[in-house]
Amino acid sequence: MELHHIKAIAFDADDTLWVNEPLFRQAEERFCELMEPFAEKEDCNRELFGYEMQNLPLYGYGIKPFVLSLIEAAMRISDNKVPLRTIDQLIAMGKEMLEAPVEVLDGVEDTLEGLVGKYRLVVATKGDLLDQQRKLIKSGLEPFFHHIEIVSDKTQKEYNKLVRHLDVRNKEFLMVGNSVKSDILPVLEIGSYAIHIPFHTTWEHEVVKEPVEHPHFKELYQATELLALLA
Template sequence: MEVDFSRIKVIGFDADDTLWVNETYFREAEEEFTSLLDQYETKNKIDQELFRTEIDNLSLYGYGIKSFTLSMIESALDISNNKVSQTTLSEILNLGKRMIAHPVELLDDVEEVLKALESKYRLIVLTKGDLLDQERKLDRSGLSKYFHHVEVLSDKKEMNYKNLLEHLEISVDEFLMVGNSLKSDVLPILAIGAQAVHVPFHTTWAHEEVDPSSHTNNHLTLSGIRDLLKYL
């Protein structure tokens, strides 16, 4: 599609699954979780119960590994009718800790793109999740030096973006958001009058999936983040 980024001065980047791998580790943890509880239910039922619990808990715990770990513990208790062993609960806690301690794996070409853009644009990180965990990942990534500002939002809805851009004194017609989630990184941005680029990741959490027929395709979709340099 035709795009005009000539007015863009500030580029916002999502973090998880845009700058570095994230969702893959959640899927791996879910596999381990279902194995720990396979004596109580089928894999499909355990997956459904965990997802339901995660969604129910979003308003309480928000996003991130800590929230996910609490939801795994709650699901384990529910699925087992409170019969799950202390050993299994300890293994679930350790599963969450291993996720937090996991090395940061940058996605292909991310640093090259940031290096190319930093001298021409003001770059910021706009992500959601647990503040401590996201700060830790950004530090481990070695990417902090490229960003003028980092913001960890409780959610990524229109009002979250609108309030933040106003606070940072960024005009919507000068802002471009880059991310892997249509639901969180693209559609809310388009709704407030800014521009967005979708760079899909091969794994998407069900909560972030969007029906393609529910929106107009008035944004740029790229096969990889390197392709940004063709337009900026």
């Protein structure tokens, strides 16, 4: 894949720059433990995912919407019999997630150091504005980036808007991320380039089972491989 013409590189944030998804998996485990008096674990997980999907158009992505879905699922699973103490625990879980340390993934900082100044680097991510800005600052990676773009969802329309904002052509834009559904497919559809760096845990909503075959696409194992690819 030829990338010498690339001028702008966007990085997804969660599970591309830093660890995120394990926090949600741990919270789900804890949630289903709290729901044991009312539902089996498998049923609990299925119900929670259903409310998350139902609420996405209303709340969007991030920890705060997740907590709202936890509370709603707890009320519905328990037929409104869940103790107030449990609701308090769910709110506390959300605050713990928001205050959790930011763990930068291996090789990310070295990669950004090798790219900064050569390309216009941006963060393109979904989620809550305040939370994502906080994580970027806590990560120590903020100085590497020219711009942070936080959108309600990653669609062709949103990527086209980002490319126009960066004042580059679609073929001069490269997206790097861990989600095939959000970071890869819509980018390829607008004629840009995409690098997939898988993370060991993926939210069910983001899973795409079909392999991607496209001349503008490549899968890497870690961020540092970008430096050789762009050399």
